Amino acid sequence: MKKSFLLSFLALGLIISANGQNTYDLTFTAVDSAANVQLDSIRVMNRTQGGDTMIYWPDTMLSFTFNEEDLLLYVGYATFSTVGLGEADHEISAFEVYQNYPNPMADRSKITMYIPRTGKVHIMISDLRGRVVLRADRQLDEGHHSFRFRPGGENLYILTASWNGMSRSIQMIASGQHSAGSTCRLDYAGSQAAEAEFKNALHAGDYVVRQSGITDSPEENTTYTFQFASNIPCPGMPTVEYEGQVYNTIQIFSQCWLKENLNVGTMIDGVDEMTDNGVIEKYCYNNEPDSCTKYGGLYQWNEMMQYATGSGAQGICPPGWHLPADEEWKVLEGAADSQYGIGDIAWDDVEYRGYDAGTKLKASSGWYGSGHGTDLFGFASMPGGRRFHDGTFGNTGFSGFWWTSSAFNDNYTWFRSFYYESPEANRNSSMNVGGFSVRCLRDH
Secondary structure: OEEEOOOOOEEEOOOOOOOOEEEEEEEEEEEEOOEEEOOOEEEEEOOOOOOEEEEEOOOOEEEEEEEOOOOOOEEEEEEEEEEOOOOOHHHHOOOEEOOOEOOOEOOOEEEEEEEOOOEEEEEEEEEOOOOEEEEEEEEEOOEEEEEEEEOOOOOEEEEEEEEOOEEEEEEEEEOOOOOOOOOOEEEEEEEEOOOHHHOOOOOHHHOEEEEEEEEEOOOOOEEEEEEOOEEEOOOOOOEEEEOOEEEEEEEEOOEEEEOOOOOOOEEOOOOOOOOOOOOOEEEOHHHOHHHHHHHOOEEOHHHHHOOOOOOOOOOOOOOOEEOOOHHHHHHHHHHHOOOOOOOOHHHHOOEEEOOOHHHHHEOOOOOOOOOOOOOOOOOOEOOOEEEOOOOOEEOOOOEEEEEEEEEOOOOEEEEEEEEOOOOOEEEEEEEOOOEEEOOOEEOO
């Protein structure tokens, strides 16, 4: 099997307070199972305050200086593609961004790219210091597309275009005189139908594109290793025995999940409220114990959290595992989806988002009608329904609902759901007194 790798890293930084100074060195590596693979670029993105930083191979380390009480939240991603033996190298590069002309440029330059297949293209332009100065998203048809770029006040720009999990970058030099603080501009200049020599270009369905993500809040010098293994038991921990039950594990790139919904605790009637009494309590759909065996238990949020409030708490998960935060679900969705990758702003939206993350994360059986998934990654989500705040149950066979550990406000919390008729993934908030399923995520 012939392999071609294209990898990048995204990190989110959130600066909260100010006091003393610390510097941490963050080092990044990647493996495909046990084989090392080479990083192409590293991206640092502050989604809260804005601003990106990019570094490129052979640089694999970032040094951050920040105040003593700062909290840094990182989400990282990497992508690679695998192509069958005997397929031409030029097919891998069918998605192309050609060098701008003229380069160096005075007040404007033309950029042309070739799109092998209709899809969304994300364009990011950064300056020499890695700060993002312009973003653009366009849905483009197959063929050549041109853009006019007007520089701002910098002398060097790096344009990165991403399509269907692949990225291409060019460097653009500005030789004219531009006032400091002037803004860049990128205008669409038209398209040209695909030429005949591109008709046999490799399409997205002919090879595999994957993304791997890590979330963390580092408190010391840290080395992060992305894992590309997927749909296998978590290395070194194929099963977990907890509270008298055995759970399988599933590795989905850099995340290790329990393969089944959690089913721990003593069943109580659906009309009763869960209480902080030192005993883990659960609901079983329609008050039938067999439903817990099939779908796992349903839990109110506070009971799941064991009356803690911190995102990422262990809650009712086994030791060494935790309740996934909203951001960790976004990483899973971005890794699974065919069009919207990890870090895409689409995952910040409310309600149904993405393209086919739901289909790929749903089990291949057990859903109503023809609403089954492909279970491409082994996540095998089941339509276990929900317990409503009035003590009744509903939606089994049609929908599955899972809590995050990230509160929306004092009474509502972010959750995820999949629906039998939708290929997308749903992000919304719900009252904490409802009853949803629970999945656990292994600690780093």
